[in-house]
Amino acid sequence: MTDIFKLLRGNPGDSDYKKKGVIVQGITGAYGSLHAKSMITYGTNIVAGVTPGKGGQKFEDKVPIYNTVKEAVNASGANISIVFVPAKFFLGAAKEALEAGIKLLVAIPEHVPIRDTMQVLDLANKMDAVVIGPNTPGIMIPDLIKIGIMPPMPFTAGKIAVLSKSGTLLYEISDALTNAGFGQSITIGIGGDPVNGTRLIDAFNMIKDISDLEGLVVVGEIGGDSEEMLAQHIINIGFKKPTVAYIAGRAAPKEKRMGHAGAIVMGTYGSAESKVSMFNKANIPVAKRPSQVPVLLAGKMQQSD
């Protein structure tokens, strides 16, 4: 299993410890440049940008831009990349990154065809790399590193891990957690697509062994069976840390895509009832509203005291 903290923090003693370099693919685009700035402000060490044809220029007079990921990797030594290219160029950009040695690829674009995602995941698997997304808000260790498009306000450092399919619900629920005194050790956006580079179960496996982890919040939504799979896994391994879930889409009609490509119930596949009942089986309470999440989490913590 990939040690996500090693990837995001580095090793104590290394020169880049707690300031791991990140490459931004599509850094000169409107979206890419906006978020590159926001990540830099947050303290993320953006070491290079990639935009074909703009090699040699500098972003904000500081960050060197390269024509290819290979050049960016060679010059910076970074093995993390965040991709902002339009969906139809994602396959090419992601392949290029993985072939250049990127080990953590954060895929922001929405509307990537599933076949392209599957091809990228196939390659990532061969290269032993982790893909977060597509259609993800990103991944962050609050107060240390933000690789994504999330606004900084809802998050604060702490000991709760938050895994979420939805972006805005991740912000909303982290905000509620922060206000209730629950900071976050890490937040991972799974993404709203049908096929995810890092599924809920993969994200869970990345965080389950954090030694000082005090709780876990899972924010799911209708579509697929990622939540059911995670709940079953939690039962199987006997994970005992306080865990609370939230599922969006209980009132959504069947067979309709609710904004996210992945948020669709087909027959009974992907229904909220199925997810809620699996979480209940795993003894994980499911909040009815986002604001209820910290309340349930506090309750779980009292039980386990």
Place this chain on the structure above:
Amino acid sequence: MQLLEFQAKELFRIYGINLLPSIASTTIEEGRKHAKELGYPFVIKIQVPVGGRGKAGGIQKCQNDDEFELKYPQVLDLVIKGEKARAILLEKMADIKKELYLSLFLNRSKRCYTIIASPEGGVEIESVKNQIIREVGLGEVSEQVAREVAKEMKLEGKTADEFVDILKKLAKLTVEKEAELAEINPLAIMQDGSLIALDGKFVTDDNSNFRHDELQKYQEKTEIEERAEKSGFSIVELDGDIAVVGNGAGLVMSTLDMLSDNGGKPACFLDVGGGATTESVYEALTLISKMTRVRGILVNLYGGIVKTTVVAEAFLKAYEDNVIDLPVFARLKGTEAEKAKEMLKESRTKIFDSIEDAINAAVMGIKK
């Protein structure tokens, strides 16, 4: 997009999957012509994008002109699960020995295509017994895998050969058109042992539409959906009376859930999206104003990338232009929320600190 039966069958035909003769029409005049071409007996099948057609009376046998004249208009006027007929398919009647099930679907959590086959088809997939499940990576099905499935189905001779052929063709179709689901149910064994696809379901990946001009003729969008797509937000029309507007699919779904829990009925799901501008939100409000059933608007914003002031500005403009004369209940949080609240203070927008309060007020306000 989800294709109708006759559209799925058009693709099946192109890929060489055996079908009965059938013709689709949208008026009884066309239907009469087709009836002559096909000859009795045949089956009239309503074309709607939902299941359960048989139970709802949407599939009727016709033996002669009198039955046709009676049943065609009846079936055309049916509404099944809220869906009106898009067309009527006339299909020759068949002498069936047995019904099988066959599909290829995208297994999301295993990230691969999966074959599901069963010797006991003709019922909805949830009730299909003795399922044979086979994972096939990116969707290509080899002769060998197809043979193994046929063997597990206990098919023999000509039936087995045809099954292998159909499975390979269905897989080719699935891969080439980037389908999330390709289903033949039932796949019928005829008296002579040959196989026929009696029904078809085909769901493609909307995100791959740009690579499939040939499928665009099957695209069915309301004017509202089309305008929403152009402006970069997404909308799902529902049958209640409170329009729900927010940013982010998850947040809007969550708002629908809470509204429904409190006895409210959502009129639509409207996600302004991460790239919302004053213009796109203004367009969204214009679309809502066209939905006659809407009696109030519930707004739930968590400003991140989308500034809440951008949304507030669109509302002010919509009030000024008299686009919106409905009560608006809003909860604003996140980027520039204080400023947005200030902007909307003097307007018709009722601002609440929590979404729960906004929902209660909306439900009460609409009842009056």
